[in-house]
Amino acid sequence: MGKRxxxxxxxxxxxxxxxxxxxxxxxxxxxKNLDDFGPIPSVVEDGExxxxxxxxxxxxxxxxxxxxxxxxxxxxVVDALDGAPGVYSARYAGENATDEENLNKLLIxxxxxxxxxxxxxxxxxxxxxxxxxLTYEGRCEGLIAETPSGANxxxxxxxxxxxxxxxxxxxxxxxxxxxxxxxxxxxxxMANEFDxxxxxxxxxxxxxxxQGCMGGSHGxx
Numbered sequence: 001m002g003k004r005x006x007x008x009x010x011x012x013x014x015x016x017x018x019x020x021x022x023x024x025x026x027x028x029x030x031x032k033n034l035d036d037f038g039p040i041p042s043v044v045e046d047g048e049x050x051x052x053x054x055x056x057x058x059x060x061x062x063x064x065x066x067x068x069x070x071x072x073x074x075x076x077v078v079d080a081l082d083g084a085p086g087v088y089s090a091r092y093a094g095e096n097a098t099d100e101e102n103l104n105k106l107l108i109x110x111x112x113x114x115x116x117x118x119x120x121x122x123x124x125x126x127x128x129x130x131x132x133x134l135t136y137e138g139r140c141e142g143l144i145a146e147t148p149s150g151a152n153x154x155x156x157x158x159x160x161x162x163x164x165x166x167x168x169x170x171x172x173x174x175x176x177x178x179x180x181x182x183x184x185x186x187x188x189x190m191a192n193e194f195d196x197x198x199x200x201x202x203x204x205x206x207x208x209x210x211q212g213c214m215g216g217s218h219g220x221x
Contacts, residue, residue, distance in 0.1 A: 003028065004028045004029060004030050005028060005029045005030070005068070005198055005201060005202075006029070006030045006032060006067050006068075007029055007030070007031055007032070007067065007068045007069065007070060007126075007201075008031075008032045008033065008034070008036070008037070008061060008062075008065055008067055008068070008069045008070070009031060009032070009033045009034075009069070009070050009071075010033075010034065010043075010057045010058055010060075010061040010069050010070065010071035011033055011034060011071070012033060012034045012035050013033075014033075016072075017031065017033045019178070019187070020070070020187060023187055023188070023190075023191040024191055024194060027194050027195070027198065028198070029194075029198070034061075037065060040061070040064055040065070041064075043056055043057045043060050043061075045057070045073065045087070047073075047087065048087065049087065049123075050073040050074060050075065050086075050087060050121055050122065050123040051073075051123045051125070051135060051137075053073035053087060053123075054071050054072050054073040054123040054124060054125035054135070055071075055125040055127065055133055055135070056071075057069075057071035057073070057125070058070060058071035058125040058126060058127035058133060059125070059127040059131050059133060061127075062127045062128055062129045063129050063131070066129050067129070068126060068127065068128050068129075068201050068205075069126070069127055070124065070125070070126045071124070071125050071127075072122055072123065072124045072125070072183065072186070073087070073122070073123055074089075074120065074121060074122035074123070074182055074183060075087055075088070075089030075090070075120070075121065076089050076106075076118060076119075076120055076155075076156045076160070077118060077119050077120075077121055078106070078110070078117075078118040078144060079115050079117040079118065080110065080113040080115040080116070080117070081109055081110070084109075085102070085106065089102070089155070089156070090102070090155075092105055092106065093105040099154055099155050099156075102155070102156070103148065103155075103156055103158065103159060106144070106156065106159065107144075107146075107147075107148075107159065110144055116143040116144045116145075117141070117143060118141075118142055118143060118144050118160065119139050119140060119141050119142065119182075120139070120140045120142070120156075120160065120169075120181065120182040121137070121138070121139050121182055122137065122138045122139075122181075122182040122183045122185075122186045123135060123136070123137050123186065124136040124137075124138075124183075124186045124187065124190055126190070126197065128201060128204040128205060129205075130204060132204055134190075134197060134200065136186045136187075136189045136190045137186055137189075138181070138182040138183060138184065138185030138186030138187075138189070139182055139185070140162070140180060140181050140182040140185065141163075142160050142161055142162045142163065142169075143160075143161045143163065144159055144160070144161070145158075145159045145160070145161045145168055147159075148168075148170070149168045149170065149171060150167070150168045150169070150170025150171035150172075151170060152169075152170045152171065152172065152173065152174070152177075153169050153170040153177065156169075157169035157170040158170040162180065164180065165180065169181070
């Protein structure tokens with residue numbers, strides 16, 4: 001057996017960790033998450049875009065731990081609200097708002113709006129300690145329903161109607177959602193070229209100030 005690459009996921013979410021492990025199981029990688037390490041300072045997600053926040057989390061974690069790191073940032077973008085809630089999706093109704101409070105605020109803001117077009121967007125950043133990074137993007141188009149429906153999922157899923165499925169995200173199963181969701185698309189793009197990603201990591205890690213180690217964007221382009 002050849003050498004295995006250790007990569008840390010900048011999350012403590014066990015479900016997200018298992019999802020990514022499943023996608024990358026055929027590759028020689030050992031995926032850890034933040035629970036596998038000692039205390040690490042929190043990253044303030046104050047970027048103005050999903051890309052900025054994902055990169056900030058991934059590059060900070062990679063620099064602190066000295067190994068490659070993967071992070072993502074995602075949210076709901078609504079046309080009639082000029083792209084809101086966007087990067088504030090998790091705290092749309094306030095810093096410690098619940099999913100229900102955020103969803104209720106969204107429905108109030110959408111009262112009387114005829115344009116119900118919306119999309120879930122996700123950006124995944126894979127960074128090495130030098131700061132170089134690769135970026136993957138996923139987007140899922142849908143509509144904001146008038147009322148919540150479904151008991152699955154979380155966040156805005158009960159009001160995000162996916163026309164191709166003819167259901168809200170809270171009405172479809174986890175595997176079906178993974179096949180069409182913003183995060184699922186970004187993760188699949190990353191997994192589809194992960195053999196090249198491992199070569200890139202190998203090139204970057206021997207000399208972290210190496211001029212030839214450059215980041216790039218993939219997926220959604």
